Amino acid sequence: MWRVLPKEIESLWTLFTAPVVWALHFLACYVGAAIFCEKPSFLGSDFDNLRIAVASITVVALAMIVVSALLAYRQWGFGTGDPPHDEPTHRDRALFQGYATLLLSGLSFVAVIFTALPALFVTECLR
Amino acid sequence: MSDAPTLTPEKRAEEEQLRAVWANPSGWRYWTSVNNSQVGLWYGSTAFAFMLFAGLLALLVRAQLAVPENDLISAELYNQAYTLHGTVMMFLFAVPIFEAVAIFLLPPMLGARDMPFPRLGAFGFWSFLIGGVFVCGSIFFGAAPNSGWFMYPPLATSEQAGIGADIWLLGLSFIEVASLAAAVELIVGIMKCRAPGMRVNLMPLFAWYLLIVAGMIVFAFPPLIAGDLLFEMQRMFDWPFFDPERGGDPLLWQHLFWIFGHPEVYIIFLPAIALLAMIIPTFSGRPIIGYSWIVLAAVGTGFLSFGLWVHHMFATGLPQISLAFFSAASEAVAIPTAVQIFVFIATMLAGRVIFSTPMLFAMGGIAIFVMGGLTGVMVALAPFDWQAHDTYFIVAHLHYVLIGGMLFPVFAGLYYYYPLIDGRHMSDKVGRFAFWMMFCGFNITFFPMHLAGLRGMPRRVYTYPADIGWDWFNLISTMGAVVLGIGMFAVVVDVTLHRRRQPKGEVNPWKAGTLEWISEPEENWGVRSIPHIESRYPLWDHASLAREVKAGEWYLADASEGRRETLVTSVLDAEPEQVLRVSGTSYMTIVSAVTLGTVFVALTFKWWIVSLLSGLAFIAAVLYWLWTGTGEIPEKDEKDIGRGIRLPLYSSGVKSAGWWAMFITMTGDGTACASLVFGYFFFWTIHEDFTGGLTGPGVLWPMMALALFVLAWAATVVAREVNRRGGKTAARMLLGLGGVLSAAGCAAALAGPWTTGMYPTAHVYPAIVWILVIWAAVHGALGIIMQLYCLARSYAGRLTPRYDMELHNVVLYWHFMLVTALITFSVVGLFPEAI
Numbered sequence: 001m002w003r004v005l006p007k008e009i010e011s012l013w014t015l016f017t018a019p020v021v022w023a024l025h026f027l028a029c030y031v032g033a034a035i036f037c038e039k040p041s042f043l044g045s046d047f048d049n050l051r052i053a054v055a056s057i058t059v060v061a062l063a064m065i066v067v068s069a070l071l072a073y074r075q076w077g078f079g080t081g082d083p084p085h086d087e088p089t090h091r092d093r094a095l096f097q098g099y100a101t102l103l104l105s106g107l108s109f110v111a112v113i114f115t116a117l118p119a120l121f122v123t124e125c126l127r
Numbered sequence: 128m129s130d131a132p133t134l135t136p137e138k139r140a141e142e143e144q145l146r147a148v149w150a151n152p153s154g155w156r157y158w159t160s161v162n163n164s165q166v167g168l169w170y171g172s173t174a175f176a177f178m179l180f181a182g183l184l185a186l187l188v189r190a191q192l193a194v195p196e197n198d199l200i201s202a203e204l205y206n207q208a209y210t211l212h213g214t215v216m217m218f219l220f221a222v223p224i225f226e227a228v229a230i231f232l233l234p235p236m237l238g239a240r241d242m243p244f245p246r247l248g249a250f251g252f253w254s255f256l257i258g259g260v261f262v263c264g265s266i267f268f269g270a271a272p273n274s275g276w277f278m279y280p281p282l283a284t285s286e287q288a289g290i291g292a293d294i295w296l297l298g299l300s301f302i303e304v305a306s307l308a309a310a311v312e313l314i315v316g317i318m319k320c321r322a323p324g325m326r327v328n329l330m331p332l333f334a335w336y337l338l339i340v341a342g343m344i345v346f347a348f349p350p351l352i353a354g355d356l357l358f359e360m361q362r363m364f365d366w367p368f369f370d371p372e373r374g375g376d377p378l379l380w381q382h383l384f385w386i387f388g389h390p391e392v393y394i395i396f397l398p399a400i401a402l403l404a405m406i407i408p409t410f411s412g413r414p415i416i417g418y419s420w421i422v423l424a425a426v427g428t429g430f431l432s433f434g435l436w437v438h439h440m441f442a443t444g445l446p447q448i449s450l451a452f453f454s455a456a457s458e459a460v461a462i463p464t465a466v467q468i469f470v471f472i473a474t475m476l477a478g479r480v481i482f483s484t485p486m487l488f489a490m491g492g493i494a495i496f497v498m499g500g501l502t503g504v505m506v507a508l509a510p511f512d513w514q515a516h517d518t519y520f521i522v523a524h525l526h527y528v529l530i531g532g533m534l535f536p537v538f539a540g541l542y543y544y545y546p547l548i549d550g551r552h553m554s555d556k557v558g559r560f561a562f563w564m565m566f567c568g569f570n571i572t573f574f575p576m577h578l579a580g581l582r583g584m585p586r587r588v589y590t591y592p593a594d595i596g597w598d599w600f601n602l603i604s605t606m607g608a609v610v611l612g613i614g615m616f617a618v619v620v621d622v623t624l625h626r627r628r629q630p631k632g633e634v635n636p637w638k639a640g641t642l643e644w645i646s647e648p649e650e651n652w653g654v655r656s657i658p659h660i661e662s663r664y665p666l667w668d669h670a671s672l673a674r675e676v677k678a679g680e681w682y683l684a685d686a687s688e689g690r691r692e693t694l695v696t697s698v699l700d701a702e703p704e705q706v707l708r709v710s711g712t713s714y715m716t717i718v719s720a721v722t723l724g725t726v727f728v729a730l731t732f733k734w735w736i737v738s739l740l741s742g743l744a745f746i747a748a749v750l751y752w753l754w755t756g757t758g759e760i761p762e763k764d765e766k767d768i769g770r771g772i773r774l775p776l777y778s779s780g781v782k783s784a785g786w787w788a789m790f791i792t793m794t795g796d797g798t799a800c801a802s803l804v805f806g807y808f809f810f811w812t813i814h815e816d817f818t819g820g821l822t823g824p825g826v827l828w829p830m831m832a833l834a835l836f837v838l839a840w841a842a843t844v845v846a847r848e849v850n851r852r853g854g855k856t857a858a859r860m861l862l863g864l865g866g867v868l869s870a871a872g873c874a875a876a877l878a879g880p881w882t883t884g885m886y887p888t889a890h891v892y893p894a895i896v897w898i899l900v901i902w903a904a905v906h907g908a909l910g911i912i913m914q915l916y917c918l919a920r921s922y923a924g925r926l927t928p929r930y931d932m933e934l935h936n937v938v939l940y941w942h943f944m945l946v947t948a949l950i951t952f953s954v955v956g957l958f959p960e961a962i
Contacts, residue, residue, distance in 0.1 A: 034445075
């Protein structure tokens, strides 16, 4: 299974993958709902369509975060080493990055679910 | 001191030279210093002075509210006092104090000689000082802003707001420029100027936090700058962005303000927590537990904080589904926030805690902050917020969060880091007295406000009737404020009077383990030699490190060419890459800040000619500064930094610090542009026909402008490649051509709304189109200046095929310009046709 994952990248930016997915998901939910409720002529007026759209992008976002978590788990050496990862070596630096990225993936996963939850309960564009 | 090394004559001469190179000028020229320790100290002292001023305003407000139906001060002065109190505390103290602390502390903490752009830091300070004095001074002329610190229209766009609103908008825009300058400096400094070996897993947590916070500034401040621009266009030229009668909407301001305003809370809070992350391990006598968890918390909070802004707008009538998204995110942010608190508690439990004065302030701050956090979870729920909105409950909540999450940690930091300023210690006795007065005074002041709020007392009221159940709460709050004030006054006395009588003591009295404690307060060089770092707490794990560094045994111990230098290292593993020559003392920083400040002040009073002339003077000053102070071709290719390592003295492109500065600045600039585009689509969303039946700019001119800017971009990119291959003449021709194409692009951009007769005062649609094309055209004009600058450098022999840093940076600018043009002209030209 690991072969399908892309080659390991050496970059600080990978740390931010999962939170960026959260941000895009959040933005899509907010902008989608705002346009839906303000402009029924543009996106239709069936609220269930909005809920299905939120559910769909949530699944996509969660899947992307899971991939990010898998990559992070690999960078963390599949959990073979324990923190604190404070040795002055290339390996410990990579393990630290993997671990921190994995933690951020977890937080982002929960935050995406939090963001999507209102679509379960709210059923109209009530103000 | 006992660990002072014995030096050979050679080493002593080397040290003398290094000292001379980093020395500050004397007499009045002292103020032209750009060294991080001086600028950091000035910055911090100024922010502290503004805080005391705003504190006095708070006492004035509390005195007025002490008893019902009071008329101690006039209603107008009261409005100005609370508006200025909030504004000064947020913009002139809370954010700048951390820029100050970071500029002061980061170089020694990272093992750098200075920040990568010392003059930019000094320019930021002078801008902050001028803008701050301008904003604060207004109250002495009865002209201070009086509409609340968030300046909501339509109140703040009305005549009633007076010149105070302009002072707020323009004065603070100027200060926001200073904050962005500091953010650029901090990001580049933390990413590229760490000591060799200080990999990202060994970086001090303070640096991690500041990196995230500086990144947040880059994304949070530009929406406010964009909002200020729209606001000021309405106030000055009657462009109706917030006027519902002409298609505008006051809510747009609330969106733009809070997209800035909520991350701002975390921009203030995270650096304070960063101080605690340095203090708590020291007094627990052990490394922090959960370093990676702190990084998780910092990054997680940084991101989530951008999804909270609408919780300030729960009562504005947005669809409930929208409110719920923001409510959910507001609850989620409690997770990373709490992680930090638990990490601190775990570290203390695992160590042996010494309850020193800094630790008292730290613990007191955490206790207060946790209470504020809990009421935060309450008001994050929309139904509760509807009850508490705009009441004193919110005033209590925000003060618990900000004073617990920021002011107490700052005082902890003051007591902790004071020895690094001049080797003296603050008084422990006074500190403990001040802590208890502040802690008790704070709770006496703000706890009753919860109850007053729940009993319905609204914010910002000038006075209130007797016998509706608010009297006692207010009287107690006022008495508490006096106690809090006495505590703060004790600290001021300690700083200004008492400690002067103290003899100089040990520089590291707490036996802390991080690198900043190696610095020598009486020296300007940051670190005598730059060590190789192998631990998170190098002073604990490497007993002889301080002696070795001070003996000049490590890297870059000399300044044999008489230049100020620091090391540039790689982002992840901090491998040495370059010796960076940083700029020295200069009066251009002051000239630039004064001329730019004059632009903003003159605009406030509508002195158009003065404003224009100052603007031109500012551009000239910046060009002179760049021409004489940057991109210098070194006299040799490499320098020996000791221990057998030779590093280049010049780099261009992605390896150079300047390239990163341009990248970060333009990311912020792009965010401001995105905020204006957000405004365009906001108006489209709220109206059935957002054009108001008016003609748009058409397709032809916007597409022509886009094509011309694409060609100008291509000419600049090709010029860089041709120059790199030695084709100087062809590169010069391409740069000239690029300038002509950009000029044509600017003209075509403005021709769209001009030829179709769009009047920006008629309706919000032409106004927002004009703003977008003016934004693009101004950026096109800046692009021309940059192209011509490179052309001039090439003719002057300062930009060659080998030394082409400026051209790389200008190409990077043009990449961003290309995206700006693509988005702007597609939006204004194609979007109205597409729907």
